[in-house]
Amino acid sequence: MAKFNVKIVTPEKSFFEGDVDSILLDTTTGRVEILANHIPYAAGIVPTVLKIKKDDEVKYAALSGGLLEFKDNRAIVLSNSAEWPEEIDVERAKKAKERAEERLKSGDKRVNKERAKLALRRAEARLKAVERAK
Structure with missing residues (x-):
């Protein structure tokens, strides 16, 4: 499966960065799953559980809300807080x-x-x- 880069940043730290297969989270317009080569996309994030999938591994994190931008096979998530x-x-x-x-x-x-x-x-x-x- 094609991969893309995700970077999750909070005011305190760079929470996560890596190449993944997909991310799934809730935005102000509904639940969205981002895969490699997704069209450019930007949305507000509501408090949500972020699902990160890479190969056969799945990770979850709690996000307090924030912003998501995806373009050029790179997702950037800005959140006030993120916790494993x-x-x-x-x-x-x-x-x-x-x-x-x-x-x-x-x-x-x-x-x-x-x-x-x-x-x-x-x-x-x-x-x-x-x-x-x-």
Whole structure:
């Protein structure tokens, strides 16, 4: 299978770089899979589990959101945070999910619902990354 280069960058570090068969992630317009020779593409990324496939190996990572650009057989992902499943504190993610759900259920007008929805999505992405890596 043809390969392409992927680089994932956060403000703290270069999280991943390498040649892969495909990446699969959720964007603001839906789920997208990028393969070699894909047409040029750019999209916003929502909190998601990124699936990276290379040969017979599959890796998962939790992304907090960001931007994706693909052109000339090179994908660049910019994200505020990216974590491998083994880096995720599962208990902390569960508590973050519970807090976000409580905020969304509350009738408190001071709660920023959009912010709570994003927090919920980030926590769910982290938990899904851990589950899929098992």
